[in-house]
Amino acid sequence: MAAVCADELAVEPPAAARRLLGATLWSGPVGVRIVEVEAYGGDPTGPWPDLASHSGRGRTKRNAVMFGPAGVLYVYLSYGMHTCVNVTSGPDGTASAVLIRSGEVVAGLQTARARRTTARSDADLAKGPGNLGSTLGITLGDYGTPLFDPSSPIRLELAGALSAAEIATGPRVGVRMAAEQAWRFWLPASTAVSVYRRSPRAPRIETGSGPGSYR
Template identity: 55%
Template structure:
């Protein structure tokens, strides 16, 4: 048994992401995120990464979610429609990226935590010059977002649009026996909720860091 559809290479559709974030998280393992940002200017080649670690977040029933206290201008994208990119700034230093799930008006998303660079390695290395190895290029949500060239201006990008500069494709399905799950990383609430999923054995999976040691602002809890 495998996790994910047998349509490798096809763009993920909006309907395929209009599902519970916990289900979507498992399905996103092995998927490919393609970024053509900066390519039009001739200063970079496209970067593609294979997702190996993700975290699911819901809305009003998830204390660790950005949407737990309701809809705001900043978390608007997380309320749908599905298939868009939700990008936020955290700890005053980093950007993190999520795939929006569920139906329009219902909050839910999957945080992209770790990935393996499968093309555009030179561009990724230039963006992550401090990485000590290629495995570190997209290990952790901030590094992954940086490797893809994403920042707050890309909040709301439609990952399902063939003409989008950032697209999401189904990859080779991950065998269920290779999928692990456990508590989310670094959250201040719902610490034990096991909604982090990863591909066992991948060197791009980030180190586990238990949350709850300090209180963080509501918009900095997720991821």
């Protein structure tokens, strides 16, 4: 059964990202329903070259798990302090992963509130990748956890596939490279979706509305 679930993510990054929407990520007593994700590809030699990805320039000790099988936890620190949670995707040997950006706490609410005492509301508990990692209590030590193994402390439960009408699409948040890549997916009906912010370091592009027009 675990292999079957992982196989559903062994596909191209956008398809894996859409499949993760509505899924529940469990860590101990806390369960978070995923409502916002971003897809990331891999190195230039693979089918989905992506310079915004951690694997965009090849394999390293840090990103090695991205080159393995789908359905494994990839964890890293953003700005040296925020734990970001990713799920590997694509076939074994081909780098890609999906960043879990935001979710709704559906179980373990008291534990989640204790971990996120500064959250203004329950909808804010797991809004944004750093907050989501804190709410779930995930650390760098959880790197490489197989998410479909029933004995794992962190587990992923896929939900039924959603229709295209239920999913919104747009550019990824805060990346400098490939800033226009529309590989961010979210459920617009959820109040836990984060706010889009374009990186100030991303190159401006011409809008086509006239000379010198940018956005």
